[in-house]
Amino acid sequence: VHNGTGNTQYNGQVTLGTAPSYTLTDTTRGNHKTYNLNRGSSGTGTLFSGPDDIWGDGTPQNAETAGADAHYGAAETWDYYKNVHGRSGIRGDGVGAYSRVHYGNNYVNAFWQDSCFCMTYGDGSGNVKPLTSLDVAAHEMTHGLTSVTAKLVYSGESGGLNEATSDIFAAGVEFYSNTTQDPGDYLVGEKIDINGNGTPLRYMDKPSKDGSSKDYWYSGIGNVDVHYSSGPANHWFYLLSEGSGAKTVNGVSYDSPTSDGLPVTGIGRDKALQIWFKALTTKFTSTTNYAAARTGTLAVASELYGATSPEYAAVAHAWAGINVGA
Ligand code: ASN
Ligand code: ZN
Numbered sequence: 001v002h003n004g005t006g007n008t009q010y011n012g013q014v015t016l017g018t019a020p021s022y023t024l025t026d027t028t029r030g031n032h033k034t035y036n037l038n039r040g041s042s043g044t045g046t047l048f049s050g051p052d053d054i055w056g057d058g059t060p061q062n063a064e065t066a067g068a069d070a071h072y073g074a075a076e077t078w079d080y081y082k083n084v085h086g087r088s089g090i091r092g093d094g095v096g097a098y099s100r101v102h103y104g105n106n107y108v109n110a111f112w113q114d115s116c117f118c119m120t121y122g123d124g125s126g127n128v129k130p131l132t133s134l135d136v137a138a139h140e141m142t143h144g145l146t147s148v149t150a151k152l153v154y155s156g157e158s159g160g161l162n163e164a165t166s167d168i169f170a171a172g173v174e175f176y177s178n179t180t181q182d183p184g185d186y187l188v189g190e191k192i193d194i195n196g197n198g199t200p201l202r203y204m205d206k207p208s209k210d211g212s213s214k215d216y217w218y219s220g221i222g223n224v225d226v227h228y229s230s231g232p233a234n235h236w237f238y239l240l241s242e243g244s245g246a247k248t249v250n251g252v253s254y255d256s257p258t259s260d261g262l263p264v265t266g267i268g269r270d271k272a273l274q275i276w277f278k279a280l281t282t283k284f285t286s287t288t289n290y291a292a293a294r295t296g297t298l299a300v301a302s303e304l305y306g307a308t309s310p311e312y313a314a315v316a317h318a319w320a321g322i323n324v325g326a
Helices: 063-085 134-148 156-177 233-241 269-282 292-305 312-321
Strands: 003-007 013-016 032-036 098-103 112-114 120-122 245-249 252-256
Touching: 003 063, 013 063, 013 098, 013 120, 032 063, 063 120, 063 134, 063 156, 063 269, 112 134, 134 156, 156 233, 156 269, 156 292, 233 252, 233 269, 233 292, 233 312, 252 312, 269 312, 292 312
Parallel strands: 032 098, 098 120
Antiparallel strands: 003 013, 112 120, 245 252
């Protein structure tokens, strides 16, 4: 075991797993490694290595900085799943994945691939920052989790639920990590300035604030891009966690509506995350749609808290609030 110092762009100074002397290899988290593609777009490039065990300087001009952020994001996501949900690694087998940074030129995205069991980050372009923020890392790594558990097909309603799963646990990881530089929130990608005006990529309290995502389920929602059909499920998670109406959390103001105008009382984020995790890993299948997600989460709420519990009622009310079910 060896730990070095990362000077990240998004989370300040952090501790990174850096064994053996010295590479970005996290021996306490399944040997998760972080590679430098150096603008390439295939293979692994080179494993980050260096003589001083100090990684990056907090600026994107230093090539190690993105490596430090990605390595940290993978570590926090690993710790979240292990400590909050009792799952060791994406497959639950204690084995790490790997990360690749500096993918291509001016690439404004990040992605997970089942084929390499790895995640990859672009550097952004113009004023768009590197895609290595914590919530983006957790989002991508969670695609790995979904693909080895529910295997939600990445199109139609199941695709929207797949995307929402990544956004939901991205929020979970960000609240778990909760650094002063990047406190937990119900926004996705707020650090990378992908729109160039300081707004996040997605909002969970009222998804339509991004201009494209849907707030509520409707019969044709399976026809929109999965990053927009995720909206109702993200909204469900927010309603279940925090309840409807206006609320400020960690300094961010939210105002969450419901499709029927009826109020929803939240049960807290921790319970909402437990419910979604158990539904994902024990109820959902590749073809789960919104109606089936409602059924699955209600079954989980019944198992965890009982069918007459306030938690069960809140799950039902949150689904009703996004126009799913009775
Ligand atoms: N960053 C995107 C995502 O994880 C890449 C994609 O469209 N799959 O959703
Ligand atoms: Zn995604």
